[in-house]
Amino acid sequence: MYTNSAYWNQSKIDFHDQTHPLFIESCGIYRLYTLDKRPTNRPNGRLDYQILYVAAGKAYFSINGREQTVEAGNMVIYRPKEPQMYYYNAVDQSEVCWIHFTGNDVENILNRYGISADTHIFYTGTSMEYKNLFQSIIQELQLTKEDYEEMLVHYFMELLIRIHRMSYVKPHKKNMQIFREMDEAVEYFRQHYSEPISVEIYATEHNVNTGGFIKNFKTYTGTTPAQFIQSVRMMNARVMLETTDNNISEIADLVGYDDPLYFSRLFRKQFGCSPSQFRKRELT
DSSP: OEEEEEEGGGOOOOOOOSSSSOEEEEEEEEEOSSOSEEEEEETTOOSSEEEEEEEESEEEEEETTEEEEEETTEEEEEOTTOOEEEEEEGGGTOEEEEEEEEOSSHHHHHHHTTOOTTOOEEEOOOOHHHHHHHHHHHHHHHHOOTTHHHHHHHHHHHHHHHHHHHGGGOOOGGGHHHHHHHHHHHHHHHHSTTSOOOHHHHHHHTTOOHHHHHHHHHHHHSSOHHHHHHHHHHHHHHHHHHHOOOOHHHHHHHTTOSOHHHHHHHHHHHHSSOHHHHHHHHHO
16 A cells, blocks of 8 residues: 655644644545555544545445445545544555644635535545645645645645635536546546557547547646646656655656656656655655
C-alpha cells in the first residue's frame, strides 16, 4: 500500500479546536497495491470532521447503518462523533484522499459551500485539481514553513470552492451518458498511462469527435485529456521515487517517457524540483 500523509505537530491524536474558525489537523492519500483490504472502524467516531475523496476505484462506507458503494468522483464527510466504518479493496485499485479538520465555525463554512448538515456523500467529479490540493496540504503539513497554518486553510477553502462549483454541473438525465463516457476515459487513462496514448485515436475508437471529447473531458475533470495523462504519469513517478530504487531513466520509461530529460522537465514543472532533488528530499 502506498501512503503519503502528514499531521499537525506530528500528532495523530484528534481534537476539537474552539479557538479558530477552521483548523486543519491532518491529510493523506491511500493507494492499495498489495493489501487485499484496508478497513477503518471507529464506532464512536472522532472529535473532528473528516472528508474522504475517492479519486480512483471505489470504496465502501457504512452511512447510518447502511453500507454504500462510493465510486470515484465522490466525496464522503463524517462529522464529530459519527460512527466511521469504511474499507477499500485492492482489487478495486482504490485511491482515496482524506483530510481531518476542526474549528468553531466549521458548520457555517460547510453550509456556505453547499455541504449541509444532512449531507454524507456528494458528487465532485474526478478533477486532478482535487488531488493537487490534497498534495499541497500534505506538503504544507510536512514542511511547516512560515505561515503554513494559514496556507492550509487557503488550500482547504479552495477545495470547498471547487466542490461548490461542481455542484452546479451535476449530471442530469440528458448528459448522464457523457459522464459515463468520461468516467470510462478517466479509468482507461489511469490504467494505461505507461503506454503511448493518442487522444485522437481514443476518441475515434469510441466513435466521438475529438474536439467534442476534449471539451467534455475538460468539463468533467477540469483539465484536458493530455494534461490529465501527464498528471497521472507525474503522480505515479512521484510514488516510484518514494518507494522504489529505480533510477530516473527507468522511472521515466515506466511512466511512459522515452526521454529522461523531457520527463525531468515535466516533473520539475509540476513539483518545483527535479526528480533527483525530490528523491533526495524525501530520504532526508
